[in-house]
Amino acid sequence: MNVEKTLKLSLIYGAAISILIAIVGSVVGALVADLAGLLSALIGAAVGFLFVGITALSVLIAVRTTKDDPSSPLFFVIIMGAWLVKLVGFIAFVAVFRGVDALDPMVLFVALVAAAVGSVGADVVAVLRSRIPYADPPLPGDSADSSDRGSS
Numbered sequence: 001m002n003v004e005k006t007l008k009l010s011l012i013y014g015a016a017i018s019i020l021i022a023i024v025g026s027v028v029g030a031l032v033a034d035l036a037g038l039l040s041a042l043i044g045a046a047v048g049f050l051f052v053g054i055t056a057l058s059v060l061i062a063v064r065t066t067k068d069d070p071s072s073p074l075f076f077v078i079i080m081g082a083w084l085v086k087l088v089g090f091i092a093f094v095a096v097f098r099g100v101d102a103l104d105p106m107v108l109f110v111a112l113v114a115a116a117v118g119s120v121g122a123d124v125v126a127v128l129r130s131r132i133p134y135a136d137p138p139l140p141g142d143s144a145d146s147s148d149r150g151s152s
Contacts, residue, residue, distance in 0.1 A: 003063050006130040007056040013122035014052035021045040021118060025111045033104035040108035047093060048115020051086050052122065058082030 022045035029037025062070075062078035069075065097103060 003068070003132070004060065006126055006132065007060055009129065010123050010126035011052065011056050013126050014049055014056075014119050017118035017122050018045045018049035018052070018115060021048065021111055021114050025107065025114065029104065029107040029111070033107055036102055036104040037107040040103045040105075041111045043097070043103065044108050044111025045115055047090075047112060048119055051090075051116075052119045054082055054086055054089075055119075055123070 022042055025041030025045060026038045029039075029041035031037070033040070058079055058081070062075045065078060066072040066075045097108070098105075
């Protein structure tokens with residue numbers, strides 16, 4: 001399985017977690033804070049999935065830009081840039097939605113935390129199931145000269 005398939009799996013798991021948070025959160029939010037709780041849970045789940053998408057997109061762009069060389073400084077620049085975009089976006093999100101009376105801040109906070117923890121869990125499960133080899137051992141039948149294997 002390659003990186004694109006792993007990212008696709010991560011997006012699928014992230015979407016499933018976000019949908020679960022949206023359903024459970026909106027029901028609990030509606031019971032706790034009526035319409036404001038419902039809307040807060042839905043917005044929290046959507047923002048959580050948006051961040052999962054930004055992460056997957058940044059890794060995909062980094063892999064394609066650096067031609068699958070994760071030791072390239074450009075790889076880290078792209079990943080760190082996406083992290084900064086998410087950080088600034090989160091701060092802007094909090095600043096914009098902080099004073100909105102139509103939202104319940106506690107339900108929104110719980111939904112965002114659940115989405116963050118759930119997305120990390122989804123990423124971990126996707127990577128664990130990806131079966132990407134981390135070693136390139138010589139196999140029977142390979143030539144005795146495997147000096148070019150270490151450079152790839």
